[in-house]
């Protein structure tokens with residue numbers, strides 16, 4: 001559970017990583033040919049290579065490894081590993097616990113908490129400073145052409161932040177970072193207007209936490 005809390009907390013707190021995805025027109029057929037290998041449907045191979053269980057534990061940080069990953073000069077009991085904490089040389093302090101209200105939302109079992117966790121990415125985006133700019137190719141997820149498989153986020157070119165002026169142009173409602181220059185009540189109204197399926201009480205709590 002600690003790891004999940006840290007992940008959720010990172011997603012919520014690190015506003016620079018909270019984006020919207022803007023889709024642009026699909027990439028050209030010529031470009032598509034260059035990425036043909038990434039678009040092939042997955043087929044189970046006839047032969048399997050079994051690495052065995054990933055149950056070797058680093059005695060210093062507790063990371064799980066395959067035994068074959070141990071350092072070449074390490075015995076098997078206890079095994080020593082370099083790729084996690086460099087055999088105990090690196091020790092990172094634990095992240096601080098999130099604010100009480102956020103921890104409640106992350107761990108609570110009532111309807112509000114469950115809704116928050118189900119729509120946590122949308123809450124993130126509603127509170128972001130910037131949006132994501134990328135040439136996103138959505139055709140790779142089209143089951144008519146590529147069969148059913150896991151969702152793929154495929155882009156061409158560079159990822160970049162989309163940030164506008166700090167004040168909204170006349171006649172345009174404020175959004176993203178612009179909302180942080182408004183009274184909380186106005187910002188809440190705007191965020192709920194753009195995300196009417198979210199809960200206002202949760203949005204209000206999150207706003208209070210980060211402003």
Ligand SMILES: [Zn+2]
Pocket residue numbers: 058059060061062063081084085086087088
């Ligand atoms: Zn380790």
